[in-house]
Amino acid sequence: MGKIDEKLDIIGRAFTPSTPINETDFFHGRKNQLEQIVNSINLEGQHAILYGERGVGKTSLANIMTFKITNIYPIKITCNRQDDFKSIWIRVFDSIPVSHKTNGIGFKPPEKKSVLNLGNIIKQFSEVKPSDIESLIKKLPRYNYLFIFDEFDNTKRKVKDSFADLIKSLSDNLSYVTLVFVGIADNVEELIGSHQSIERCLKQIKMPVMSNSECAMIIDSGFRKVGITIDPIVREKIIEFASGYAHYVHLLCYFGAKELIENKRNYFNQVYLSIAINKGIENVNEQIRSSYQKAITDSKSNAKWLSVLNACAHAKTDQFNCFKISDVSYEYNRNKITPIRSNYITYNINQLCKKERGEILKKIGTGVNTRFRFINPLMRAFVKLKMHTV
Protein backbone atom coordinates (compact mmCIF):
# COMPACT_ATOMS: atom_id res chain seq x y z
CA MET A 1 0.00 0.00 0.00
CA GLY A 2 1.33 3.45 -0.88
CA LYS A 3 1.77 6.11 1.78
CA ILE A 4 -1.31 8.06 0.66
CA ASP A 5 -3.51 4.95 0.64
CA GLU A 6 -2.19 3.98 4.03
CA LYS A 7 -3.10 7.37 5.49
CA LEU A 8 -6.52 7.34 3.84
CA ASP A 9 -7.10 3.95 5.38
CA ILE A 10 -6.20 5.28 8.84
CA ILE A 11 -8.48 8.32 8.62
CA GLY A 12 -11.28 6.06 7.40
CA ARG A 13 -11.02 4.13 10.65
CA ALA A 14 -10.38 7.09 12.97
CA PHE A 15 -13.16 9.28 11.59
CA THR A 16 -16.44 7.43 11.26
CA PRO A 17 -19.33 9.89 10.91
CA SER A 18 -21.87 7.24 9.99
CA THR A 19 -20.96 4.29 12.16
CA PRO A 20 -20.65 3.75 15.88
CA ILE A 21 -17.15 3.20 17.27
CA ASN A 22 -16.14 -0.42 17.49
CA GLU A 23 -12.44 -0.25 18.39
CA THR A 24 -11.09 0.91 21.75
CA ASP A 25 -8.32 2.78 19.97
CA PHE A 26 -10.81 5.18 18.39
CA PHE A 27 -13.11 5.56 21.37
CA HIS A 28 -12.61 8.68 23.49
CA GLY A 29 -13.80 9.94 26.84
CA ARG A 30 -16.97 8.64 28.53
CA LYS A 31 -15.01 7.50 31.59
CA ASN A 32 -17.78 8.42 33.99
CA GLN A 33 -20.51 6.50 32.11
CA LEU A 34 -18.30 3.43 31.74
CA GLU A 35 -17.52 3.53 35.45
CA GLN A 36 -21.20 3.64 36.31
CA ILE A 37 -21.84 0.54 34.20
CA VAL A 38 -18.98 -1.28 35.94
CA ASN A 39 -20.45 -0.32 39.31
CA SER A 40 -23.79 -1.81 38.28
CA ILE A 41 -22.12 -5.03 37.26
CA ASN A 42 -20.33 -5.21 40.59
CA LEU A 43 -23.44 -4.48 42.63
CA GLU A 44 -25.44 -7.65 43.05
CA GLY A 45 -28.93 -7.47 41.64
CA GLN A 46 -28.37 -4.15 39.92
CA HIS A 47 -29.04 -3.51 36.24
CA ALA A 48 -28.61 -0.35 34.19
CA ILE A 49 -30.36 1.84 31.72
CA LEU A 50 -28.33 4.07 29.42
CA TYR A 51 -30.50 6.68 27.80
CA GLY A 52 -30.10 9.90 25.89
CA GLU A 53 -30.83 11.80 22.71
CA ARG A 54 -30.35 10.52 19.20
CA GLY A 55 -26.73 10.42 18.08
CA VAL A 56 -24.97 11.19 21.35
CA GLY A 57 -22.84 8.01 21.28
CA LYS A 58 -24.89 5.36 23.09
CA THR A 59 -24.16 2.46 20.72
CA SER A 60 -20.44 3.29 20.67
CA LEU A 61 -20.35 3.08 24.46
CA ALA A 62 -22.33 -0.17 24.40
CA ASN A 63 -19.81 -1.64 21.93
CA ILE A 64 -16.86 -0.57 24.04
CA MET A 65 -18.39 -2.10 27.18
CA THR A 66 -18.08 -5.48 25.52
CA PHE A 67 -14.29 -5.06 25.07
CA LYS A 68 -13.24 -2.96 28.00
CA ILE A 69 -14.95 -4.61 30.94
CA THR A 70 -13.04 -7.64 32.10
CA ASN A 71 -14.32 -10.83 33.72
CA ILE A 72 -17.67 -10.78 32.04
CA TYR A 73 -19.29 -12.59 29.14
CA PRO A 74 -20.92 -9.81 27.10
CA ILE A 75 -23.73 -10.22 24.59
CA LYS A 76 -25.09 -7.25 22.70
CA ILE A 77 -28.38 -7.38 20.84
CA THR A 78 -29.96 -4.64 18.72
CA CYS A 79 -33.73 -4.56 19.12
CA ASN A 80 -36.05 -3.73 16.26
CA ARG A 81 -39.71 -2.79 15.90
CA GLN A 82 -40.80 -6.31 14.96
CA ASP A 83 -39.20 -7.88 18.00
CA ASP A 84 -41.11 -9.57 20.76
CA PHE A 85 -39.73 -10.89 24.04
CA LYS A 86 -39.16 -14.30 22.48
CA SER A 87 -37.30 -13.17 19.34
CA ILE A 88 -34.94 -11.03 21.41
CA TRP A 89 -34.02 -13.93 23.68
CA ILE A 90 -33.61 -16.31 20.73
CA ARG A 91 -30.89 -13.99 19.44
CA VAL A 92 -29.27 -13.78 22.87
CA PHE A 93 -29.12 -17.55 23.37
CA ASP A 94 -28.17 -18.22 19.75
CA SER A 95 -24.97 -16.33 20.39
CA ILE A 96 -23.93 -18.40 23.40
CA PRO A 97 -22.84 -21.89 22.41
CA VAL A 98 -23.02 -24.13 25.45
CA SER A 99 -20.96 -27.28 25.45
CA HIS A 100 -22.85 -30.15 26.92
CA LYS A 101 -21.70 -33.58 28.11
CA THR A 102 -23.83 -36.70 27.58
CA ASN A 103 -23.13 -40.40 27.96
CA GLY A 104 -22.86 -42.45 24.77
CA ILE A 105 -24.68 -45.78 24.31
CA GLY A 106 -23.09 -49.07 25.45
CA PHE A 107 -21.78 -50.88 28.57
CA LYS A 108 -18.88 -48.52 29.17
CA PRO A 109 -20.01 -45.54 27.20
CA PRO A 110 -17.53 -42.80 26.43
CA GLU A 111 -18.61 -39.30 27.35
CA LYS A 112 -19.83 -37.33 24.38
CA LYS A 113 -19.42 -33.59 24.10
CA SER A 114 -22.00 -31.75 22.09
CA VAL A 115 -22.94 -28.14 21.65
CA LEU A 116 -26.27 -27.18 23.07
CA ASN A 117 -28.02 -24.20 21.55
CA LEU A 118 -30.51 -22.77 24.01
CA GLY A 119 -31.92 -20.55 21.25
CA ASN A 120 -33.33 -23.71 19.63
CA ILE A 121 -35.05 -24.60 22.88
CA ILE A 122 -36.88 -21.27 23.10
CA LYS A 123 -37.91 -21.49 19.46
CA GLN A 124 -40.12 -24.42 20.46
CA PHE A 125 -41.96 -22.45 23.15
CA SER A 126 -45.23 -20.95 21.98
CA GLU A 127 -44.90 -18.06 24.41
CA VAL A 128 -41.85 -17.12 26.44
CA LYS A 129 -42.31 -15.88 29.98
CA PRO A 130 -39.69 -14.13 32.14
CA SER A 131 -39.54 -17.25 34.35
CA ASP A 132 -38.58 -19.35 31.28
CA ILE A 133 -35.66 -17.04 30.62
CA GLU A 134 -34.54 -17.32 34.21
CA SER A 135 -34.57 -21.14 33.98
CA LEU A 136 -32.60 -21.06 30.72
CA ILE A 137 -29.99 -18.69 32.13
CA LYS A 138 -29.52 -21.15 34.97
CA LYS A 139 -28.58 -23.80 32.39
CA LEU A 140 -25.69 -21.65 31.12
CA PRO A 141 -22.19 -22.25 32.46
CA ARG A 142 -21.78 -20.18 35.59
CA TYR A 143 -20.24 -16.87 34.57
CA ASN A 144 -20.88 -13.15 34.97
CA TYR A 145 -23.12 -12.32 32.06
CA LEU A 146 -23.68 -8.85 30.64
CA PHE A 147 -26.67 -8.69 28.32
CA ILE A 148 -26.92 -5.40 26.44
CA PHE A 149 -30.10 -4.47 24.58
CA ASP A 150 -29.45 -1.57 22.21
CA GLU A 151 -32.22 0.46 20.53
CA PHE A 152 -34.56 -0.67 23.26
CA ASP A 153 -36.73 2.36 22.40
CA ASN A 154 -37.87 0.32 19.38
CA THR A 155 -39.59 -2.29 21.52
CA LYS A 156 -43.31 -2.48 22.13
CA ARG A 157 -45.03 -1.85 25.45
CA LYS A 158 -45.60 -5.57 26.04
CA VAL A 159 -41.89 -6.35 25.57
CA LYS A 160 -40.94 -3.59 28.01
CA ASP A 161 -43.36 -5.01 30.59
CA SER A 162 -41.89 -8.52 30.26
CA PHE A 163 -38.40 -7.12 30.72
CA ALA A 164 -39.53 -5.20 33.81
CA ASP A 165 -40.79 -8.47 35.33
CA LEU A 166 -37.57 -10.20 34.35
CA ILE A 167 -35.42 -7.50 35.97
CA LYS A 168 -37.32 -7.93 39.21
CA SER A 169 -36.94 -11.68 39.35
CA LEU A 170 -33.28 -11.68 38.20
CA SER A 171 -32.44 -9.12 40.88
CA ASP A 172 -33.98 -11.35 43.50
CA ASN A 173 -32.63 -14.65 42.25
CA LEU A 174 -29.67 -14.46 39.85
CA SER A 175 -27.05 -12.01 41.01
CA TYR A 176 -24.44 -12.88 38.38
CA VAL A 177 -26.46 -11.51 35.47
CA THR A 178 -26.56 -7.82 34.52
CA LEU A 179 -28.95 -6.39 31.96
CA VAL A 180 -28.20 -3.05 30.31
CA PHE A 181 -30.89 -1.28 28.30
CA VAL A 182 -29.75 1.33 25.79
CA GLY A 183 -31.93 3.68 23.79
CA ILE A 184 -33.19 7.09 22.80
CA ALA A 185 -35.25 8.65 25.58
CA ASP A 186 -35.59 11.78 27.67
CA ASN A 187 -36.13 9.77 30.80
CA VAL A 188 -36.21 6.24 32.15
CA GLU A 189 -40.01 5.83 31.98
CA GLU A 190 -39.95 6.51 28.28
CA LEU A 191 -37.50 3.67 27.71
CA ILE A 192 -38.87 0.97 29.98
CA GLY A 193 -42.20 2.26 31.30
CA SER A 194 -42.98 3.13 34.87
CA HIS A 195 -42.51 0.20 37.22
CA GLN A 196 -41.94 1.23 40.78
CA SER A 197 -40.83 -2.23 41.79
CA ILE A 198 -37.72 -2.08 39.61
CA GLU A 199 -36.58 1.47 40.34
CA ARG A 200 -34.33 0.25 43.11
CA CYS A 201 -32.51 -2.24 40.91
CA LEU A 202 -32.05 -0.04 37.85
CA LYS A 203 -29.11 2.34 37.70
CA GLN A 204 -30.06 5.28 35.53
CA ILE A 205 -27.24 6.56 33.38
CA LYS A 206 -27.93 9.57 31.24
CA MET A 207 -25.73 9.87 28.17
CA PRO A 208 -24.89 13.53 27.62
CA VAL A 209 -23.53 15.02 24.42
CA MET A 210 -19.73 14.90 24.30
CA SER A 211 -17.82 17.62 26.13
CA ASN A 212 -15.54 19.97 24.22
CA SER A 213 -12.48 18.21 25.56
CA GLU A 214 -13.82 14.81 24.47
CA CYS A 215 -14.43 16.21 20.96
CA ALA A 216 -10.89 17.61 21.00
CA MET A 217 -9.54 14.12 21.79
CA ILE A 218 -11.18 12.73 18.64
CA ILE A 219 -9.55 15.46 16.53
CA ASP A 220 -6.09 15.30 18.08
CA SER A 221 -5.75 11.55 18.24
CA GLY A 222 -6.95 11.02 14.65
CA PHE A 223 -4.65 13.67 13.20
CA ARG A 224 -1.67 12.49 15.25
CA LYS A 225 -1.94 9.11 13.54
CA VAL A 226 -1.45 10.67 10.08
CA GLY A 227 0.87 13.56 10.97
CA ILE A 228 -1.64 16.40 10.41
CA THR A 229 -1.40 19.61 12.43
CA ILE A 230 -4.47 21.74 12.85
CA ASP A 231 -4.78 25.51 13.15
CA PRO A 232 -6.05 26.07 16.73
CA ILE A 233 -8.80 28.41 15.47
CA VAL A 234 -10.05 25.76 13.02
CA ARG A 235 -9.96 23.18 15.82
CA GLU A 236 -12.12 25.45 18.00
CA LYS A 237 -14.54 26.02 15.13
CA ILE A 238 -15.02 22.29 14.52
CA ILE A 239 -15.74 21.78 18.21
CA GLU A 240 -18.19 24.67 18.21
CA PHE A 241 -20.03 23.44 15.10
CA ALA A 242 -20.33 19.96 16.50
CA SER A 243 -21.99 21.20 19.71
CA GLY A 244 -21.18 17.89 21.37
CA TYR A 245 -22.33 15.64 18.50
CA ALA A 246 -19.29 13.60 17.55
CA HIS A 247 -20.88 12.86 14.18
CA TYR A 248 -19.88 16.34 12.98
CA VAL A 249 -16.38 16.13 14.43
CA HIS A 250 -15.85 12.92 12.47
CA LEU A 251 -17.48 14.34 9.35
CA LEU A 252 -15.40 17.54 9.17
CA CYS A 253 -12.15 15.87 10.20
CA TYR A 254 -12.59 13.08 7.69
CA PHE A 255 -13.25 15.31 4.68
CA GLY A 256 -10.63 17.87 5.71
CA ALA A 257 -7.99 15.18 6.26
CA LYS A 258 -8.86 13.38 3.03
CA GLU A 259 -8.34 16.56 1.02
CA LEU A 260 -5.05 17.29 2.81
CA ILE A 261 -3.69 13.79 2.28
CA GLU A 262 -4.66 13.73 -1.39
CA ASN A 263 -2.89 17.06 -1.86
CA LYS A 264 0.12 15.88 0.15
CA ARG A 265 -0.36 18.63 2.71
CA ASN A 266 -0.34 18.40 6.48
CA TYR A 267 -1.63 21.70 7.86
CA PHE A 268 -5.40 21.90 8.39
CA ASN A 269 -6.18 25.59 7.96
CA GLN A 270 -9.30 27.67 7.20
CA VAL A 271 -9.21 26.79 3.47
CA TYR A 272 -9.42 23.09 4.26
CA LEU A 273 -12.18 23.72 6.80
CA SER A 274 -14.31 25.33 4.05
CA ILE A 275 -13.73 22.31 1.82
CA ALA A 276 -14.57 20.00 4.72
CA ILE A 277 -17.81 21.85 5.43
CA ASN A 278 -18.94 21.72 1.81
CA LYS A 279 -18.06 18.05 1.37
CA GLY A 280 -19.34 17.16 4.81
CA ILE A 281 -22.74 18.68 4.18
CA GLU A 282 -23.18 16.64 1.01
CA ASN A 283 -22.61 13.56 3.13
CA VAL A 284 -24.87 14.29 6.06
CA ASN A 285 -27.60 11.72 6.34
CA GLU A 286 -30.40 11.88 3.82
CA GLN A 287 -33.19 12.40 6.35
CA ILE A 288 -31.56 15.58 7.66
CA ARG A 289 -30.84 16.98 4.22
CA SER A 290 -34.32 16.32 2.88
CA SER A 291 -36.18 17.68 5.86
CA TYR A 292 -33.98 20.81 5.77
CA GLN A 293 -34.77 21.23 2.09
CA LYS A 294 -38.50 20.97 2.76
CA ALA A 295 -38.23 23.51 5.55
CA ILE A 296 -36.57 26.22 3.50
CA THR A 297 -38.04 25.73 0.02
CA ASP A 298 -40.57 28.41 -0.82
CA SER A 299 -41.97 29.46 -4.20
CA LYS A 300 -41.41 33.12 -3.31
CA SER A 301 -38.20 33.15 -1.35
CA ASN A 302 -36.16 30.76 0.77
CA ALA A 303 -34.64 33.65 2.70
CA LYS A 304 -37.43 34.02 5.24
CA TRP A 305 -37.30 30.36 6.25
CA LEU A 306 -33.52 30.41 6.37
CA SER A 307 -33.57 33.33 8.80
CA VAL A 308 -36.15 31.71 11.07
CA LEU A 309 -34.33 28.39 11.04
CA ASN A 310 -30.99 30.03 11.76
CA ALA A 311 -32.53 31.93 14.66
CA CYS A 312 -33.89 28.62 16.04
CA ALA A 313 -30.47 26.97 15.72
CA HIS A 314 -28.82 29.81 17.62
CA ALA A 315 -31.55 30.29 20.23
CA LYS A 316 -30.67 29.74 23.88
CA THR A 317 -31.81 26.30 25.06
CA ASP A 318 -32.72 24.78 28.41
CA GLN A 319 -31.40 21.49 29.77
CA PHE A 320 -33.80 19.56 27.52
CA ASN A 321 -32.58 21.35 24.39
CA CYS A 322 -35.84 23.31 24.17
CA PHE A 323 -36.21 26.99 23.34
CA LYS A 324 -38.91 29.60 23.72
CA ILE A 325 -40.37 31.90 21.05
CA SER A 326 -38.77 34.87 22.82
CA ASP A 327 -35.32 33.24 22.49
CA VAL A 328 -35.87 32.86 18.76
CA SER A 329 -37.17 36.43 18.41
CA TYR A 330 -34.07 37.68 20.18
CA GLU A 331 -31.78 35.84 17.75
CA TYR A 332 -33.88 36.81 14.74
CA ASN A 333 -33.79 40.50 15.58
CA ARG A 334 -30.18 40.62 16.70
CA ASN A 335 -28.85 42.22 13.53
CA LYS A 336 -32.06 43.74 12.20
CA ILE A 337 -32.65 47.48 12.18
CA THR A 338 -36.45 47.16 12.48
CA PRO A 339 -37.35 44.30 14.77
CA ILE A 340 -40.01 41.81 13.72
CA ARG A 341 -42.93 41.14 16.08
CA SER A 342 -43.04 37.84 17.85
CA ASN A 343 -46.43 36.94 16.24
CA TYR A 344 -44.60 36.53 12.96
CA ILE A 345 -42.01 34.26 14.56
CA THR A 346 -44.73 32.24 16.33
CA TYR A 347 -46.56 31.65 13.07
CA ASN A 348 -43.46 30.51 11.21
CA ILE A 349 -42.17 28.30 13.99
CA ASN A 350 -45.51 26.54 14.13
CA GLN A 351 -45.24 25.97 10.38
CA LEU A 352 -41.83 24.31 10.88
CA CYS A 353 -43.57 21.70 13.06
CA LYS A 354 -45.68 20.59 10.08
CA LYS A 355 -44.97 17.74 7.70
CA GLU A 356 -44.95 19.95 4.63
CA ARG A 357 -42.18 22.06 6.22
CA GLY A 358 -40.02 19.02 6.96
CA GLU A 359 -41.33 18.49 10.51
CA ILE A 360 -38.11 19.96 11.78
CA LEU A 361 -39.43 21.18 15.12
CA LYS A 362 -41.64 19.72 17.79
CA LYS A 363 -43.91 21.78 20.02
CA ILE A 364 -43.83 20.92 23.70
CA GLY A 365 -46.25 22.26 26.31
CA THR A 366 -48.92 24.93 25.96
CA GLY A 367 -49.57 28.56 26.87
CA VAL A 368 -46.75 30.31 28.68
CA ASN A 369 -44.94 26.98 28.94
CA THR A 370 -44.76 26.49 25.19
CA ARG A 371 -41.33 25.34 24.09
CA PHE A 372 -39.94 24.01 20.82
CA ARG A 373 -37.12 21.70 19.98
CA PHE A 374 -35.44 20.18 16.95
CA ILE A 375 -36.88 16.69 16.49
CA ASN A 376 -33.50 15.45 15.33
CA PRO A 377 -30.87 17.07 17.58
CA LEU A 378 -28.30 16.78 14.78
CA MET A 379 -30.33 19.30 12.76
CA ARG A 380 -29.21 22.25 14.89
CA ALA A 381 -25.56 21.78 13.94
CA PHE A 382 -26.51 21.12 10.33
CA VAL A 383 -28.34 24.46 10.09
CA LYS A 384 -25.31 26.24 11.55
CA LEU A 385 -22.96 24.48 9.13
CA LYS A 386 -25.17 25.34 6.18
CA MET A 387 -24.65 29.02 6.95
CA HIS A 388 -20.97 28.54 6.27
CA THR A 389 -21.25 26.98 2.84
CA VAL A 390 -20.78 28.77 -0.41
Ligand SMILES: Nc1ncnc2c1ncn2[C@@H]1O[C@H](COP(=O)(O)OP(=O)(O)OP(=O)(O)O)[C@@H](O)[C@H]1O
Ligand atom coordinates in the same frame (compact mmCIF):
# COMPACT_ATOMS: atom_id res chain seq x y z
N1 LIG B 1 -16.67 7.98 22.56
C1 LIG B 1 -16.60 8.31 21.26
N2 LIG B 1 -15.42 8.60 20.68
C2 LIG B 1 -15.38 8.94 19.38
N3 LIG B 1 -16.44 8.99 18.58
C3 LIG B 1 -17.64 8.70 19.09
C4 LIG B 1 -17.79 8.34 20.45
N4 LIG B 1 -19.10 8.09 20.70
C5 LIG B 1 -19.74 8.28 19.52
N5 LIG B 1 -18.88 8.63 18.55
C6 LIG B 1 -19.27 8.93 17.15
O1 LIG B 1 -20.49 9.67 17.21
C7 LIG B 1 -21.43 9.25 16.22
C8 LIG B 1 -22.71 8.75 16.90
O2 LIG B 1 -22.40 7.62 17.68
P1 LIG B 1 -23.41 6.42 18.00
O3 LIG B 1 -23.92 5.81 16.76
O4 LIG B 1 -22.72 5.55 18.98
O5 LIG B 1 -24.58 7.25 18.72
P2 LIG B 1 -26.01 6.74 19.21
O6 LIG B 1 -26.35 7.54 20.41
O7 LIG B 1 -26.02 5.27 19.34
O8 LIG B 1 -26.94 7.17 17.98
P3 LIG B 1 -28.47 6.71 17.69
O9 LIG B 1 -29.30 7.48 18.69
O10 LIG B 1 -28.71 7.19 16.29
O11 LIG B 1 -28.54 5.24 17.87
C9 LIG B 1 -20.69 8.21 15.39
O12 LIG B 1 -20.10 8.86 14.31
C10 LIG B 1 -19.60 7.69 16.32
O13 LIG B 1 -18.50 7.22 15.60
Ligand SMILES: [Mg+2]
Ligand atom coordinates in the same frame (compact mmCIF):
# COMPACT_ATOMS: atom_id res chain seq x y z
MG1 LIG C 1 -27.28 3.80 18.48
